[in-house]
Amino acid sequence: MYYAELLLVGLIWGCTYAMMALGLTLVYGLLRILHVAQATVFTLGAYIGLLAANYSGSLAVAFIAGAIAAGALGPLIYRFVYQPILDRPPFVALVASIGVLIAMEDGFRLLFGPYGLSFEHNTWFTTTYSFAGMTMNLVQIWMVVTAVVLLSAFAIFATRTRAGVAWRATVSDPPMAESFGISVSGVRYVNFLIASVLAGIAGVLVGLLNNLVEPGMGSVIAYKGLAIIVLGGLGSVPGTLVASLALGVVESYGTVFLDKVLDRDAIAFLFLIVVLMIRPQGLLGRR
């Protein structure tokens, strides 16, 4: 039973990683940018969600506020950080992105204080359910539900709607899409919007799960998000989802079995490195 519980915990984290990594894959697929600054979007979502929850007393309001704040910040980062340097080598955008990330870590510290904030009425955190000998709280259940709903919605958008088809066409061949009258620039904004909203909601969820929102909460999850898109194989959406869940589960078991030798982050990156040495193209990537 213990092992089943570990599997479950791993999958729950995997869902959170997926919400983060999907956005990173979308950005990488379209612009070849490793969008580390997504961590900033995630953290902003969490802070705004927390402030909204504590002010209004409603978690629903928290998610809406977090999603809106994150959804605004992502496209702004694109407009003011990436767009002016798109024609430079990928290294330039990566370093600029790291700049945003570390600057904003201190920025959040200045704005919201260094010690982190907690939810005043985190009812999801205190509501627990037991079944088959396993205990979960409501945040964990919502994490899974939200990830499944949002990722399914994304899949329907990408495959069944005109906008989604236009978006995919742009990802695979921008000049061709442009000749069909698709606004490439519009697609990029939509891309950052989707990625950021997902990250913002994930931020609120992780804030609820830890019952703590702090300036550095986004960095490690963003680094792991990058590891996941590499693991999944480069702009491959199914690969990203598989890699997210796999990483969650590997971490979950690893922290138990490798506790004496490695910490959680090291396990995640060891997994990345081992997989890449065996399959340089990633789990589901093609050569």
Next chain:
Amino acid sequence: MTLLEGRNLSIAFGGVHAVENVSLAVAKGELLGLIGPNGAGKTTLLRLLTGILPPDTGHVFFEGRDITRMPIHRRAQLGFALTHQIVRPFREMTLAENVMMAAAGEVTVRPWKALVAVNARRERERALGLLERLGIADGADKLARNVPLGYLKRMQAARALALNPRLLMLDEPLAGLNAAEATRLADLIVDLNAGGITIVLVEHNLGEVTRIARRLLVLHNGALLGEGEPRAVMARADVRDAYLGADVHA
């Protein structure tokens, strides 16, 4: 005597056979043209021969030695040089520096040897000589990113020559050049061949290729369609059909 041989080379991309069971031999001293309509697999075959792509099946031999899995830089050190269809200059170097890099093979062969070598006069003289020979000496000290395509195409040929190659594989060296430049480069190719370098040429410019090549190989749908003396090959009905068919569908 055979210098380069490909035996039963095949490769497929996602189920499509780009090159299927092609065998060919290039004799020492030959000037061989490799032609075929768009999508026939010419560039893919060249990549299999040069090692840019590993074949799914089959082998490549250079002077009787199996080099199928040999890294590209080792092949270059053996005297097996190539140029890319799309020019690949070192963009932040001058044209002379680009060619010097290739001329310095003896020095750069081991990193530690390269660390103690600073002098570049010999390489520079050689590079300037080659640029002169290709008619682009006036661009020697311009950055590669600032010169027109015609210069880069010829610089690339100079860079390959700086390796002192015994075998030179040229992927569409005339594309992007105007008629006068193309004729001049084609004549140079003949000169080089007369000087002892074996040359394999993939080329779309059929006029020039039938003029200078002594033997043609025709590729169609990833397989060899025919080979022989240029005029005879071009007169064959199936070769004409392959080209015309491709043009009709294109």
Next chain:
Amino acid sequence: MDYYVSVATFAALNVILALGLNLISGFCGQVSLGHAAFYGLGAYAAALCSVAGVPFPLAILVGVLVAGIFGIVVGFAALRVREDFLAIVTMGVGFLFLGAVRKQPWLGAEMGIAKIPSPLDKWGYAALAIGAAVALVVLSLHVRRSWMGRAFGAVAQDEDAARTIGIDVAGYKITAFFLGTAAAGLAGGIYAHMTQLIIPDTFNFIQSITILAMVVIGGIGSTIGVVAGAILLTLMPELFRFINDYKLLVYGALLLLVMRFSPGGLAGLLQRLGLRLA
């Protein structure tokens, strides 16, 4: 006076770290986000040796070699992944180093290694660090002028083209990793003996980014620019209290501004004004 001596020593150590990364990223074009791991490897290896009674010069040498050998291993790993992903893999190496050290009792885990024997006084370390930094500046300038530097440039600009003209791309990448990480190991060995106490957190991701910031702000690829960047970023927090409290904010903003307006860093800026730095 002591204060100035110690600031100068730290500036020299940062110069060594930044020039090492510049060899890898600036000269050979291989992005590394895990340079602090090699700084840490050198520090831990040298510290363990000294604690075990190995003479100081030998301990330093062991630190250099351990870092350099791990650098070669990472260099081999780097050959297997595409360019974009190298940044992520090297970042992973940093986390792996940190996560492994934190869990090893024989490395002191979170508490690190204390009471490392210190054979020199403040002035001695300053002389050693500055001497090593100067030696590395000379080496960097020489590499740039040599055929090794030219070959690094070819690898950085177009790997495939470099291969077709007979350059052993793998060999040069591994050489760059070895030289750059060995330099970091040297800085680590000196640091460990000077402070007599090392903890894992000194060698974290932020440290890697700080070293990267020195390289990028100074001007990636330019030896003199990188030296200036390292010294500048060492002095800034000492001179301004606010910068010390919000280091990340300042470094991050500088990284962003440099990438946006002058990707060549300080050296690029001066070049545009007509001054060419080596």
